[in-house]
Amino acid sequence: MRRRTRSRVMTSVAMAALLAVLGGWLLGAGAAQASSAYHLDIDVGEQVLSEVVDGQVAASYHISSGSGEDYWFEGAVWDGETPRGWFEIYAKEPGWVEGPLGGLYNPMYFTGGFAIHGSGSVPDYPASHGCVRVSLGDADWLYARVGIGTPVHVHD
Numbered sequence: 591m592r593r594r595t596r597s598r599v600m601t602s603v604a605m606a607a608l609l610a611v612l613g614g615w616l617l618g619a620g621a622a623q624a625s626s627a628y629h630l631d632i633d634v635g636e637q638v639l640s641e642v643v644d645g646q647v648a649a650s651y652h653i654s655s656g657s658g659e660d661y662w663f664e665g666a667v668w669d670g671e672t673p674r675g676w677f678e679i680y681a682k683e684p685g686w687v688e689g690p691l692g693g694l695y696n697p698m699y700f701t702g703g704f705a706i707h708g709s710g711s712v713p714d715y716p717a718s719h720g721c722v723r724v725s726l727g728d729a730d731w732l733y734a735r736v737g738i739g740t741p742v743h744v745h746d
Contacts, residue, residue, distance in 0.1 A: 629741035630679075630706070632722055634672055637714065639706065639722060641732075651728045654712045656720035663691065663719075670719045672744060677701045679740045682733065691719050695726055696733040700742045706732065 631640045631647075634655045641649045656672035677700040687694045695708030706722040708729025717723075722744075724732065 629743060630736065632672075632706075632742065632744040633746075634674070634716070634744065635746040637716070639724060639732075641735075651724050651732070652712060652714075654709070654714075654718055654723040655716045656718050657716045661719060668719070672716075672718070672720050672722060673701055673704060674744050674746065677742045677744065679736060679738055679742060682736075682738065684733070694721070696729040697721075698733065698736055700744075706736075706742075
């Protein structure tokens with residue numbers, strides 16, 4: 591995959607954001623994301639999250655997804671897998687949030703308690719309880735431009 595420069599990424603994302611705002615203004619709430627064909631693509635096999643605009647990768651970020659290892663929580667065994675499928679961002683919280691399994695920075699929830707969030711630990715392999723970890727800087731970058739309702743595709 592070709593790496594893009596930050597200015598080129600900003601131009602692509604800015605254009606998608608402009609289309610989203612104009613689409614929302616002209617077509618009503620909920621239509622903005624559909625009008626720009628913007629979504630997040632999470633490739634668990636490659637450990638990469640990509641911003642996709644009109645079918646083209648506008649930016650890519652290194653992630654660390656669910657380890658697949660079982661863990662104990664509230665007296666039960668849980669599977670540490672990142673869920674696969676199509677979802678959408680349904681909630682966001684700014685800054686550091688203390689979750690039941692640890693700290694999350696700028697979490698953007700896409701299904702149940704699973705979120706894309708910043709972390710100080712983003713190894714080159716799956717290591718989370720199921721969330722999608724990104725670097726703290728990438729969490730700031732994404733949080734500023736990903737809105738509620740943004741589609742998220744998680745796959746191998």
